[in-house]
Amino acid sequence: MSRILCAWSPTWAIANWRRRNPSDTSPDTPPPPFALLETVRAVRRLSAVSLEAARLGLRVGQKATDALALVPDLATAEAEPDADADALTALADWCVRFSPAVAVDAPDGLFLDVTGVDHLWGGEAALLADFRRRLSANGLPFRCAIADTPGAAWALAHFAEDGAIAPPGGQAALLAPLPPAALRLETQTWAQVERLGIRQVGQLMSIPRGPFARRFGRAAMSRLDQALGREREALTFRRPPNPWFARLAFAEPISAPEDMARVTADVAARLCARLETEGQGARRFEVCFHRVDGKVLPLQVGLALPGRDPVRIAKLFAPKLETVDPGFGIEVVTLTGDAVEPISGRQARLDKAREATLAEGLAPLIDRLTNRLGEDRVWRAAPAESHVPELAQRRARPLEKPDAAKSNEARPWDRETPRPARLFRRPEPLEAVMAITPDDPPSQFRWRGQTHRIRRAEGPERIGEEWWKGQIEDVHTGHVRDYYRVEDEAGARFWLFRAGLYGDPRTPPKWWLHGLFG
DSSP: OOOEEEEEOTTHHHHHHHHHSOOOSOTTSOOOOEEEEEEETTEEEEEEEOHHHHHTTOOTTOBHHHHHHHOTTOEEEEOOHHHHHHHHHHHHHHGGGTOSOEEEETTTEEEEEOTTTGGGTTSHHHHHHHHHHHHHHTTOOOEEEEESSHHHHHHHHHHSOTTEEOOTTOHHHHHTTSOGGGGOOOHHHHHHHHHTTOOSHHHHHTSOHHHHHHHHOHHHHHHHHHHHTSSOOOOOBSSOOOSSEEEEEEEEEEOOHHHHHHHHHHHHHHHHHHHHHHTEEEEEEEEEEEETTSOEEEEEEEEEEEEOOHHHHHHHHGGGGGGOOOTTOEEEEEEEEEEEEEOOOOOOOTTOOOOOOHHHHHHHHHHHHHHHHOGGGSOEEEEOSOSSGGGSEEEEOTTOOGGGGTTTOOOOOOTTSOOOSSEEEEEEEOEEEEOSSTTSOOSEEEETTEEEEEEEEEEEEEEOOOGGGSOGGGOOGGGOEEEEEEEETTSOEEEEEEESOTTOSSSOOEEEEEEEOO
């Protein structure tokens, strides 16, 4: 049976604002009534109120002018809902030390799936106490509850005694005395319930299901069933459960570089042991260092081939550890493996000779280059479906197999019409080009100030533009190219072309150099 912890802060926006704007008042001085303001349809209203302001009768949604009339010394500031949402998301990431599955209940709550983890604290009560203690130490006032369902946990956190824990299967008794608002009913349904004089959830439970659905609607029935566990409620977890996940928590925070390198190797060994047991390997790994202040510092590395060698993975992370700022210390480190694929074990030769395939020999080098220089700087050219030279190739992973991306794989390059392995980023203009006839290859040309006399030549190979990708009015002979493969007297080989056709006065032909043969 699943167990859900719901955490809710009635003054989340106020607490978050005060964390971003520390006050200079003395700790012995009681804080003044405070509220955040927002503009709703050209009217200034209260978007959040502090506990002191709520005791004086102020409420969310009230006009700012009315609030100042009631409480003249009310302190106000502009609401920042985006900053509140970002802070709540960061808090959800921090909650990974209590549960790997955390869902944000915007704008001021969290759901934690604590199924099967409470024994690490010695029970649900101890887990909840530790959770609340750490939140309070950071100045975050939260009300918490644990129940079998998200609906029941939400109701207990908002309307029951703070810290309520429903026994497994016993949430109905705790929900019965709560007001109907605990079921998160829609506004119209809530108004109808009030008109009928229903003041407790227990009264709704006693109504037969048929009349209940006809009177209050299917949505209200669904809310009641979700709270009681008769109907499942889906939560969107911030971190979906990943089967390839390893975690280490420390009794005392660490900050020394050698300690961070050691725990990175330890968590890699733990995850790779699972991968090896299942006969799997991962292409990408992400290690996250969770600081005591709640900030998460992630690092990523990638492999050219699926792997599970913890020593190799730790060495790839090592150069990046110096970029991690431990702050006041790291209390949790996690490692996640992505792009997991089956890999088979390889039997070594009996004579202990080291024989590896070409791919296996290149993989460690490619991994080091990729993680040091970036994935966009280490690649190989693969064919793409286009007859235009600069569009006839795509960037592929260095060791990608042809069948790894069949949807993107094109026909191999034509060996009868070879191309240079690398083309210029932009074709470079040629000068002093001489040809016997317009359709003949050039007999000489000048490039970068040096004159080249042609000894051998092949061509022409005529290539037109992809006219179907643009407007038909833009098609003209200036986009027609005649390519030649030529070799000069020194043995250098060039790939050049003439753009345009002779006889068209609008676009006189020009010669360009597109690439060099090795």
